[in-house]
Amino acid sequence: MELNFDKIFRIAIISQKFSGTYPYTKRDKKWATHFILMHGELTIICMLFIYNIIEFDLKAADYSQMCRNMCLSFVYLVITLLYINMLYYQSKLKMLIETMKAEYEIAKTMSEEEQNVILEYAKKGRWLCRAWAILTTCGMAQFFLKSIIVCTIYSAIQGNFRIVQYYEVIYPEVIERHRNNPVIFITMYFCTFFYSLYTSALYTSVLPLGPIFLLHGCAKLEIVRLNIKNLFDNDDYVVQERLKKTVLQMQEIYCYSNEINECFQVIYEFLLKSSSLVLPITIFAVIQALGRGQFIPEFFAFIFGAFVVGTTPCYYSNMLMEKSEDVCMTLYSCGWETRFDLNTRKCIILMLCRALRPVSIRTIFRSVSLTTLTGVFQQAYALFNLLNAVWN
Numbered sequence: 001m002e003l004n005f006d007k008i009f010r011i012a013i014i015s016q017k018f019s020g021t022y023p024y025t026k027r028d029k030k031w032a033t034h035f036i037l038m039h040g041e042l043t044i045i046c047m048l049f050i051y052n053i054i055e056f057d058l059k060a061a062d063y064s065q066m067c068r069n070m071c072l073s074f075v076y077l078v079i080t081l082l083y084i085n086m087l088y089y090q091s092k093l094k095m096l097i098e099t100m101k102a103e104y105e106i107a108k109t110m111s112e113e114e115q116n117v118i119l120e121y122a123k124k125g126r127w128l129c130r131a132w133a134i135l136t137t138c139g140m141a142q143f144f145l146k147s148i149i150v151c152t153i154y155s156a157i158q159g160n161f162r163i164v165q166y167y168e169v170i171y172p173e174v175i176e177r178h179r180n181n182p183v184i185f186i187t188m189y190f191c192t193f194f195y196s197l198y199t200s201a202l203y204t205s206v207l208p209l210g211p212i213f214l215l216h217g218c219a220k221l222e223i224v225r226l227n228i229k230n231l232f233d234n235d236d237y238v239v240q241e242r243l244k245k246t247v248l249q250m251q252e253i254y255c256y257s258n259e260i261n262e263c264f265q266v267i268y269e270f271l272l273k274s275s276s277l278v279l280p281i282t283i284f285a286v287i288q289a290l291g292r293g294q295f296i297p298e299f300f301a302f303i304f305g306a307f308v309v310g311t312t313p314c315y316y317s318n319m320l321m322e323k324s325e326d327v328c329m330t331l332y333s334c335g336w337e338t339r340f341d342l343n344t345r346k347c348i349i350l351m352l353c354r355a356l357r358p359v360s361i362r363t364i365f366r367s368v369s370l371t372t373l374t375g376v377f378q379q380a381y382a383l384f385n386l387l388n389a390v391w392n
Contacts, residue, residue, distance in 0.1 A: 003105075003107055003108065003115075003118065004104065005097065005100055005101045005104060008122050008125065009125060009126060009208075009212060011126075011129040011130060011133050012129045012204065012205055012208050012209060013205075015133075015204040015205035016205040016206075019038075019083075019201045020034050020035055020038070020083075021082075021083060021086040021202065021205050021206060022205075023086070023090050023091075023094040023097060024094065027087075027090075038198055039080075041194060041195075041198075042076060042079075042199075043076070045076075045192060046073050046076035046195075048169055048171070049069045049070075049072050049073045049076075049169065052065075052069050052169050052170055053066050053069045053070060053073070055170075056170055057069060063288065063391065064284075064292070064294075065285075067282065067284055067288075068282075068285045068296070068299065069169070070281060071278055071281060071282050071285070071302060072167070072195075074274065074277070074278060075199050076199075078271070079198075079199050079202040079203070081267065081270055082203075082206045082207075085263075085264075085266065085267045086206060089262070089263040092259055092262065093209070095259065096256075096259055096260065096263070100212075100213070100216050103118075103220075104118070104122075110223075113226065114223050114226065117223055117226070118216075118219050118223075121215040121216060121218055121219035121222075122215075122216075125211065125212040128208045128211055128212070128215075129204070129208045129212075132203060132207060132208050132308075133204050135304070135305060135308065136199075136201075136203050136204050136305070137200065139200065139301035139302060139305060140193075140196045140197065140200055142297055142301050143166055143193075144166065144193070146164075146296075146297060147164045147165060147166050147189075148164075163185060165185070165188060166189050166192040166193045166196075167192045169192075171188070203305075203309075207309065207312065208312075210260065210268070210361075211312055211313065211316040213256075213260045214260065214313075214317060214319070214320050214361065215316060215319075217253060217256055217257055217260070217323075218323045220249065220252070220253050220256070221253060221323040221324055221327050221359070222323060222326075223249070224246060224249050224250060225323075225327045227242060227246055227249075228246060228327065228330045228331050228334050229330055229334065230335075231334045231335065231336075232334055232336060232338055232339055233335070236339070239339070239344060243344065243347050243348075246351070247347070247351065250327075250351065250355075254354075257320070257360075257361070261361050261362055264313070265363055266363075266364065268313050268361065268363045268368055269363035269364045269365065271310060272310055272313075272314075272363065272368075272372065272373075274306075274309070274310075275307070275309055275310030275376055275380065276310070276376045276377075276380045277380075277383065278306040279303065279306045279307065279310075279377075279384075280380045280383040280384035281387070282302055283303060283384060284384060284387045284388070284391075285299065286299050288391070310373060311373060313361070313368050314368055314372055314373035315370065315373075317361040317367070317368035317369055318368075318370045320358075320359055320360060320361070321359065321360045321367075323359075324358035324359040324360070325358050327355060328355035328356060331351055331352055331355060332352060336348045
């Protein structure tokens with residue numbers, strides 16, 4: 001596989017270009033028109049969900065349907081914040097991408113072992129992009145299959161044929177009177193379908209981006225570990241030169257991780273909080289629907305998606321921390337005790353002192369790690385129990 005950023009991560013790039021979040025896109029009138037049309041349509045559909053919650057779900061005490069509409073409204077809030085984050089940090093994201101592209105070119109001159117390390121983590125990033133594309137496509141497909149196959153065809157078999165919308169909602173009175181009109185039906189079907197298509201594109205374009213950068217950071221740390229491993233098997237001059245190179249590499253990695261942290265700090269805090277809210281609400285809605293004999297398969301992909309949204313940054317940030325700790329352990333056990341050069345030992349001590357604080361990504365209040373993810377799931381479980389207690 002060729003080390004080419006645009007080819008390896010083309011799924012994310014295509015999604016970014018479609019949604020308008022591509023960091024290299026010029027923010028001109030053409031982009032503004034594209035944004036207003038696409039995000040404006042999304043805003044209208046979100047207002048429709050809120051209208052259903054206020055006018056019908058609350059008044060009818062239909063908390064299951066209310067939870068479903070709340071989750072879809074919350075998706076609008078999530079993708080809006082993702083879009084804002086991409087716009088605000090556009091220059092920094094472009095710089096991170098340029099850094100990866102430049103280091104992919106440098107990797108072509110490295111040893112075969114180091115090239116394989118870069119390639120291995122690039123493949124992991126590509127797999128993640130594909131996984132997000134498949135997940136979002138499956139979520140869209142479930143809504144489509146339920147509306148066309150499960151509901152429409154089933155109603156025809158039962159002798160009570162009716163066409164079913166992509167997602168069933170009650171429209172304002174002006175539209176509701178003509179909801180079975182072919183033009184109105186097709187228009188509203190397309191609008192709700194586009195809601196899921198656009199949100200899927202934004203999820204596929206933005207959410208894998210942070211882990212892609214983190215995986216590249218893991219690759220850089222692994223190369224540093226390989227260079228340190230047999231550092232003192234050489235003469236003093238080679239040791240000094242390789243130490244200088246290692247110090248520069250570690251400084252680059254620290255700066256690189258700081259840039260990633262700055263770009264994704266706020267959004268990861270929000271995503272972790274949203275996972276702890278969306279998961280229990282969606283699961284509660286599904287359980288309540290099953291209790292009334294209703295089956296809503298489209299929300300199973302939604303539950304899994306909410307789970308992955310919280311898990312992905314924690315998993316890859318934790319991987320970065322582990323790689324950083326591996327570098328620290330390798331540095332300590334590299335054989336420095338066999339050399340008595342004072343400058344070399346001072347350099348090793350300084351590197352060890354800094355390496356004791358592992359490279360990691362932080363949100364506003366905490367480090368992003370699997371330990372943090374455990375806390376998120378505990379909060380989600382507590383909220384789920386609270387919903388059950390209030391309902392019962």
